[in-house]
Amino acid sequence: MQPAESPDIGCLTRACEGDQEAQSIVLRWVYPVVARTVRANLPRRLPAEDVEQDVLIKVLTSLSDYRGCGPLEHWAARLAIFTCIDVLRKERRRKEVRLGDLSVTEMLAVAALAQESARIDQAMAADLVDRLLDTLSAEDQLVVRLIDLQGHSIRETAELTGRSVVATKVRVFRARRQLRSALSRWGVER
Numbered sequence: 001m002q003p004a005e006s007p008d009i010g011c012l013t014r015a016c017e018g019d020q021e022a023q024s025i026v027l028r029w030v031y032p033v034v035a036r037t038v039r040a041n042l043p044r045r046l047p048a049e050d051v052e053q054d055v056l057i058k059v060l061t062s063l064s065d066y067r068g069c070g071p072l073e074h075w076a077a078r079l080a081i082f083t084c085i086d087v088l089r090k091e092r093r094r095k096e097v098r099l100g101d102l103s104v105t106e107m108l109a110v111a112a113l114a115q116e117s118a119r120i121d122q123a124m125a126a127d128l129v130d131r132l133l134d135t136l137s138a139e140d141q142l143v144v145r146l147i148d149l150q151g152h153s154i155r156e157t158a159e160l161t162g163r164s165v166v167a168t169k170v171r172v173f174r175a176r177r178q179l180r181s182a183l184s185r186w187g188v189e190r
Contacts, residue, residue, distance in 0.1 A: 007072065016064045026063065027056055030076035034059070037080035041145050042087065043130035051087055055080045081142065081160055088138035135182045140175035147172050 007015070007026050014022035034055045039048045058079050066075050129149075133141045139161075146152045146160060158168040 009068070012063060012066065012068075012072075015060070023060055026059065026072070030059055030073060031056065033073040033077050034080045037077045038084060040150055041081060041084040041142055043133065044126060045130065046087065046091065051083060052080075055083045058083065078160060078162070085138045085142055088141055132179055132182055136175050136178055140171060140178070143168060143172045144175050144179070148176075 007022070007029055011022045011025055015026045031052075035048075035052050038051045038055060042048055042051060055076070059076050062079070066072065133144060136144065142161065143157060146157045147154065152160070154165055154168050154172070157172075158165045161168065163171070
């Protein structure tokens with residue numbers, strides 16, 4: 001449960017000095033945004049709880065780096081995004097997913113995608129999207145998730161990732177092209 005207001009400078013200072021009550025206030029304040037950010041930017045097969053804990057530890061250990069230029073939640077969300085990028089980089093084993101790598105039900109779902117009239121299960125579609133996104137680099141995955149799956153604007157995504165608007169546009173354009181290429185290798189033309 002969040003406190004009524006964000007932690008004040010005194011609370012942040014005490015948290016940096018190791019005051020457990022102040023740290024608890026800070027963690028309760030940033031936890032909802034950290035959890036939302038992590039769960040939105042990781043594939044469902046990865047344990048979000050572990051990553052959330054890692055981010056909360058980073059929040060506490062790097063709280064002295066917070067300069068107060070923006071809301072504490074935004075700063076924590078950026079930490080969460082960069083942690084997600086690191087996790088995705090470690091998770092990635094190979095860039096290409098072959099049709100033969102898919103399970104029978106996933107192959108049926110791909111076949112259903114190829115037929116415009118067919119419908120597929122939402123959970124299966126989410127798994128296929130995760131598989132497709134696995135073909136991208138961690139940074140590309142994040143940009144596609146933020147823009148195409150979560151509905152953030154190019155400008156918001158640029159701010160969250162610390163890139164320029166132009167660099168973000170180029171990255172999402174190239175990532176989408178790679179996704180179309182992966183789909184065409186699977187026999188789905190879009």
